[in-house]
Amino acid sequence: MRIAWFSPLPPHRSGIAAYSAELLPRLRHHEIDAFVDDGTGAAGAAAVTPIPGMRIRGAHDFPWRQAVQPYDVVVYQLGNDACHEYMWPYLVRYPGLVVLHDAQLHQSRAQGLIGRGRETDYRAEFGYCHPEAPPGIADLIISGLGGTLYYVWPMTRVAVEAARLMVVHNAVLGRDLDRSNPGQAIRHVRQGVADLITAARATPAEVRRRHGLPDDAILFGSFGRVTAQKGLTPVLRALAIIAPSMPAVRLLIVGDTPAYFDVAAQAEELGVADRVVITGYLDEDALPEYLAAVDVSLNLRWPTARETSAAWLRCLAAGKPTIITDLAHQTDIPSLDPRTRRPIFAMPPAGGPSDPICLIVGLDDEVNMLRLGMAWLGGDAALRTRLGQAARRYWETHATLACMAEDYEAALALASREPPTIHARWPAHLTEDGTGLARHLAASVGVPLAWLHATHP
Numbered sequence: 031m032r033i034a035w036f037s038p039l040p041p042h043r044s045g046i047a048a049y050s051a052e053l054l055p056r057l058r059h060h061e062i063d064a065f066v067d068d069g070t071g072a073a074g075a076a077a078v079t080p081i082p083g084m085r086i087r088g089a090h091d092f093p094w095r096q097a098v099q100p101y102d103v104v105v106y107q108l109g110n111d112a113c114h115e116y117m118w119p120y121l122v123r124y125p126g127l128v129v130l131h132d133a134q135l136h137q138s139r140a141q142g143l144i145g146r147g148r149e150t151d152y153r154a155e156f157g158y159c160h161p162e163a164p165p166g167i168a169d170l171i172i173s174g175l176g177g178t179l180y181y182v183w184p185m186t187r188v189a190v191e192a193a194r195l196m197v198v199h200n201a202v203l204g205r206d207l208d209r210s211n212p213g214q215a216i217r218h219v220r221q222g223v224a225d226l227i228t229a230a231r232a233t234p235a236e237v238r239r240r241h242g243l244p245d246d247a248i249l250f251g252s253f254g255r256v257t258a259q260k261g262l263t264p265v266l267r268a269l270a271i272i273a274p275s276m277p278a279v280r281l282l283i284v285g286d287t288p289a290y291f292d293v294a295a296q297a298e299e300l301g302v303a304d305r306v307v308i309t310g311y312l313d314e315d316a317l318p319e320y321l322a323a324v325d326v327s328l329n330l331r332w333p334t335a336r337e338t339s340a341a342w343l344r345c346l347a348a349g350k351p352t353i354i355t356d357l358a359h360q361t362d363i364p365s366l367d368p369r370t371r372r373p374i375f376a377m378p379p380a381g382g383p384s385d386p387i388c389l390i391v392g393l394d395d396e397v398n399m400l401r402l403g404m405a406w407l408g409g410d411a412a413l414r415t416r417l418g419q420a421a422r423r424y425w426e427t428h429a430t431l432a433c434m435a436e437d438y439e440a441a442l443a444l445a446s447r448e449p450p451t452i453h454a455r456w457p458a459h460l461t462e463d464g465t466g467l468a469r470h471l472a473a474s475v476g477v478p479l480a481w482l483h484a485t486h487p
Contacts, residue, residue, distance in 0.1 A: 031442060032099070033057070034092060034126070035064045036117045037107035040079040043286075045340055046109050046131055048314070051081060052224055056435035058083035060442075063101075065089045067116040089116055096124060102446045103127055108189060110135050110335050115142040121192050122460045125450035127441060128193035129219075133203050133336035133359070134184040140171050154457035159187040181333050188460065190214050194448035197441050199338040202359045215448055217441050222434030223343040223425075226318040237323035241307045247280045248408040251324030253317070253341050256287045256308070261330025261355065261396070263296060268400035270300040272408070279305065279408050284320050286311040321345065325414060326407050327352045332393055334359075346425040351417035352388040353403050355396075364424075365390040366417075368403035385420040 037050040054062065066078055068088040078086045087095075096104075104126030106117050115138060121128065143152040149172050156168045160183045170179065190196050190211045198204045199221035208216050235245055243249065250269075252260055262283065269281055281302075283293060287310055297306040312320065321327075327350045329342040336359045345352050354360060365374050366386045373386050389407065391399035407414055427433075453461075465482050472479045 031060045031102045031446065033060050033062045033442065034096070034101040034104040035062050035084075035107075036089065036105065036120065037064065037066070038113040039064060039066055039081070039086070041077070042113060044109075044111065044113055046107050046111075046114075049131075049221075049340060050107055051079070052431060053222075053434060053438070054081050054084055056431055057438065057442075063087055063095070065092050065120075067113065069116070089120065092120060092124075103442050105129065105442075105445075106193075107131065108135070109337075110138045112138055112141055114138060118142065122188065122456070123463070125192055125194045127195045127197060127445035128189055129197045129199075130186065130189060130207075131199070131337055133186065133198075133207070134181055135189060136171075136180040136183060136185040137176070139185050140176065140180070144172055148459070151457065151459040154459065155188065156183070156185060158455075158457050159183070159185045178333060181335070184335075187211070188456065190216075191453050191456075194450055195441060195445040200336065200359045202362060203336050206359075215444070217444065219437040219441055220428055220433045221338050221340065221343065222429050222431040223340050223347055224431055225347045225425075226344055227322050227348045228318075229315075230319040230322045231315065232319040234319075234323040237319050241282070241309070243280055243282075243307065244278070246278055248276070248278045248326075249280050249282055249324045250326045250328055250404060250408075251282045251284065251320070252328045252330075253321070253345075254285045256283055256285045256291060256293055258291050259331060259333065261328070261332060262293050264396045264400055265328055265330070266293070266296050266300050266302060266306070267397045268404055269305060270302050271397075271401045272405045273302055273305055276405065276408055279404070281306045282320070282324055283308045284312060284317075285309075321348050321350070324350065326350065326404075329353065330355045330391070331357070343425065343429045346387065346421040346429060349418040349422040351407060351414045351421065353400070353407075354388050354390055356390045356392045360390075363388065363390070364420075368399050368406055369395075371406070385416075385423070387417060387421040387424045389417075 038044045038047040040047050040051050063085045065087050066089065068090045104124050106121050106126060106128045108114055108117060108128055108130055110132035139155065140152060153168045163183055167179065167183065190207065191214065196214060196216045197219045198207065198216065199219060201218045204216050204218040238245060238247065252262060254260060256262065272279060283306065287293065287308060294308055297303045321344065327345040329339055329345060329352050332355055334357055342352060342354065364384050364386045365388050367374050368389050374390060389403040391403060469479045469482055
């Protein structure tokens with residue numbers, strides 16, 4: 031099968047770039063051209079880290095290659111980030127398999143349109159996606175007052191309608207999208223990650239000594255860009271509560287630290303700075319040894335775009351107990367409530383192990399549940415072992431790279447058979463193909479192009 035694959039790729043610091051780099055070698059028996067942003071620097075094709083068996087091309091090469099020899103499937107790895115903006119002109123004109131990594135695309139679409147002075151196009155697209163929205167919401171966004179409004183109106187309708195097949199990595203999200211987009215082809219594909227622990231270059235003891243951590247410390251870890259959305263403020267508050275009675279507890283924060291969120295100052299203010307180690311950004315080669323060094327991983331998220339966390343899945347692969355946020359799309363994860371110490375199975379998983387694999391904390395009682403959960407896990411080594419072993423079994427059944435590649439094969443075959451859909455009701459900026467602008471520019475210098483007529487996909 032000939033496949034065109036639109037995605038950011040390393041060295042771009044994107045979770046989806048790393049995701050594609052891990053998955054593509056599993057699909058190398060297909061003929062795959064990976065199309066990246068034609069921009070300069072890390073986004074340009076020339077700067078992309080080579081992937082064995084893959085041809086890396088700039089996206090501007092796609093239309094003529096598609097015209098000369100059409101691909102069997104065009105795959106779009108779509109997320110709520112500016113690095114995916116380059117895909118939209120292709121996505122709406124060349125229907126394919128759209129992998130929706132975030133159930134909220136509003137921030138990236140607003141940035142892509144408003145940032146280019148296309149406020150009229152943004153209003154039209156927002157109105158099409160959300161005709162029920164109160165008047166003036168688009169103007170609030172344009173004025174820079176979006177805040178949490180982005181999450182109320184996710185602007186995913188065009189992406190769903192443009193897809194021959196929409197793929198998501200969360201079964202609950204898939205069912206929700208199916209209900210809100212009747213008639214669209216939507217499929218759940220398991221997300222997989224590699225087992226990183228085997229690539230660790232240093233032992234847990236060496237990592238701990240590197241940062242002055244005692245060998246017997248109970249080490250909680252947080253991985254990824256250090257933002258308020260990672261729940262670190264309530265974690266620090268819970269740590270401050272349990273610290274006097276648990277002298278061995280420490281917190282390791284691994285990730286890039288932006289200037290707008292000063293987690294070190296918060297730790298100092300709460301009196302736990304001596305319990306917290308902040309590494310800053312680490313290259314990917316160092317991640318396995320830091321993951322191996324922690325006893326418990328904290329994988330909290332709010333607000334959420336209902337994404338599936340690859341960082342959390344890597345913790346499961348490493349056999350680590352985790353603490354996660356009680357979110358709507360995670361109701362099928364077998365977990366324990368730290369208040370009652372009893373299992374929660376709101377929506378038991380279909381097949382595979384169902385033993386609890388993590389602790390879950392609610393947003394309405396977050397600090398208290400973190401306090402109870404961290405104290406419970408910190409003081410019970412047997413529980414940590416039991417949850418870690420169950421987590422590993424869950425990964426082996428649901429979240430290996432082999433699982434993901436198997437599901438992708440079925441999705442690619444289905445997408446190659448799904449007929450494309452033309453949406454005449456879309457706002458004009460989504461269906462224009464540039465011929466109108468070409469005629470206007472030519473006419474302005476006295477060159478008529480009457481033969482050039484606008485066409486739709």
